[in-house]
Amino acid sequence: xxxxxxxxxxxxxxxxxxxxxxxxxxxxxxxxxxxxxxxxxxxxxxxxxxxxxxxxxxxxxxxxxxxxxxxxxxxxxxxxxxxxxxxxxxxxxxxxxxxxxxxxxxxxxxxxxxxxxxxxxxxxxxxxxxxxx
Numbered sequence: 001x002x003x004x005x006x007x008x009x010x011x012x013x014x015x016x017x018x019x020x021x022x023x024x025x026x027x028x029x030x031x032x033x034x035x036x037x038x039x040x041x042x043x044x045x046x047x048x049x050x051x052x053x054x055x056x057x058x059x060x061x062x063x064x065x066x067x068x069x070x071x072x073x074x075x076x077x078x079x080x081x082x083x084x085x086x087x088x089x090x091x092x093x094x095x096x097x098x099x100x101x102x103x104x105x106x107x108x109x110x111x112x113x114x115x116x117x118x119x120x121x122x123x124x125x126x127x128x129x130x131x132x133x
Contacts, residue, residue: 032119035112042104046128051102055129057081057120062097073099086120087113 042051063075093102
C-alpha cells in the first residue's frame with residue numbers, strides 16, 4: 001500500500017511540475033505591454049507614425065493599411081500577420097522581408113516575442129483599437 005501511495009504522490013508531483021512548466025512557457029500580455037515600449041519609437045496602437053499602427057494587425061495583410069507608405073518589399077511580401085508570421089518577423093525582420101524599411105534588428109528571445117504577440121492580441125478589442133477602425 002505504501003508503494004502505491006508513493007507512486008501516486010510521485011505521479012501527482014510530475015503532473016504539477018509539467019503544469020508549472022507549461023505556465024512558464026505561456027505568453028504574458030502584461031509583460032508584452034512593457035516590452036511594447038520598444039516599439040513606440042516608431043509605432044503606436046491606433047495611429048500611424050514612422051511605422052504603421054498595430055491595432056488590427058493580426059489577420060491583416062502586410063502592407064495594407066490605407067494611406068501608409070510601405071516599402072515595395074512589404075507590399076509585395078504576400079504575408080498575412082498571424083502569430084507564426086509575426087513571430088518570424090519580430091525575430092529578424094529583414095530576414096523575413098528583405099528590403100523592408102523596418103530597421104529594428106529584432107527580438108531574439110522567443111519568450112519576449114510571445115509576450116509581445118499576446119499583448120497585441122489582448123489590445124485588439126480595446127476601446128483604443130475599436131475607435132481607430
